[in-house]
Amino acid sequence: MQFSGQILKMATQNAKPIQYFLNLSDDLINMNQLIGKNIRIKHTGYECVNCGKDEKVYRMGFCKKCFFESPYASDTIIRPELSTAHLGIGERDLEIEKSIQLQPHIVYLAYTGDVKVGVTRDTQIPTRWIDQGATFALPIAITENRYEAGMIEVAMKEHLADKTNWKKMLEDDFEDDLDLADFREKIKNYFPENFKNFYTKDHTMVRLDYPYEAPEKITSFTLDKMPEFEGVLNGIKGQYLSFEGGSFLNVRAHEGYVVELTV
Numbered sequence: 001m002q003f004s005g006q007i008l009k010m011a012t013q014n015a016k017p018i019q020y021f022l023n024l025s026d027d028l029i030n031m032n033q034l035i036g037k038n039i040r041i042k043h044t045g046y047e048c049v050n051c052g053k054d055e056k057v058y059r060m061g062f063c064k065k066c067f068f069e070s071p072y073a074s075d076t077i078i079r080p081e082l083s084t085a086h087l088g089i090g091e092r093d094l095e096i097e098k099s100i101q102l103q104p105h106i107v108y109l110a111y112t113g114d115v116k117v118g119v120t121r122d123t124q125i126p127t128r129w130i131d132q133g134a135t136f137a138l139p140i141a142i143t144e145n146r147y148e149a150g151m152i153e154v155a156m157k158e159h160l161a162d163k164t165n166w167k168k169m170l171e172d173d174f175e176d177d178l179d180l181a182d183f184r185e186k187i188k189n190y191f192p193e194n195f196k197n198f199y200t201k202d203h204t205m206v207r208l209d210y211p212y213e214a215p216e217k218i219t220s221f222t223l224d225k226m227p228e229f230e231g232v233l234n235g236i237k238g239q240y241l242s243f244e245g246g247s248f249l250n251v252r253a254h255e256g257y258v259v260e261l262t263v
């Protein structure tokens, strides 16, 4: 069977184990069913996620022009604390920024090899956690907008990691009795005074179950370095496809790439 199209990050369903669907120009291919099978991927071009042009992807699926112009790639996407839509101040397009920023956001703890802090819109739970490959996750604050969540995250970052170390995440090493509620309790005092009212204990820890077992050694490849790849799919964690021999492809890092997939 052959499929072809533009890669977007894999769609997921939180089941036991999590179900993954490779999104190739809206063809959703269930990847769990392909575990144990040989897959060939060939890079044939680009399709910017914003303008659709066949321009080399610069970052996050955007061509260079769109990355620097689209409100969906603005600084506040990466750094929520810079958000200004709540003040009526726009960065690239105020109306779109309002729609992104002025809605409930969650500050959460997630275990991805280390305990880290993160921010996401509440509609992105648990998708965001699955995309990061978190084994455990727990909301610690619910805010009214992106700015407030960003400010809490900035304060927490002084005490906790905020980036995922992909290798550690893929090593899949964790204590079964890890309890993020203990961390929630400990870091309560680090909340900035003005934002303490957003702290919440209303949630219980979520555990996520991936179709994945860590291999002995972990290496990653990109379609830039290897435009044609063939291998047996061994499992999936986060947005990484794990192939026999310990080679990993980060699907999310290839958004906007056009490929042919042969199963």
Ligand SMILES: [Zn+2]
Residues within 6 Å of the ligand: 048, 049, 050, 051, 052, 053, 055, 062, 063, 064, 065, 066, 067
């Ligand atoms: Zn573009």
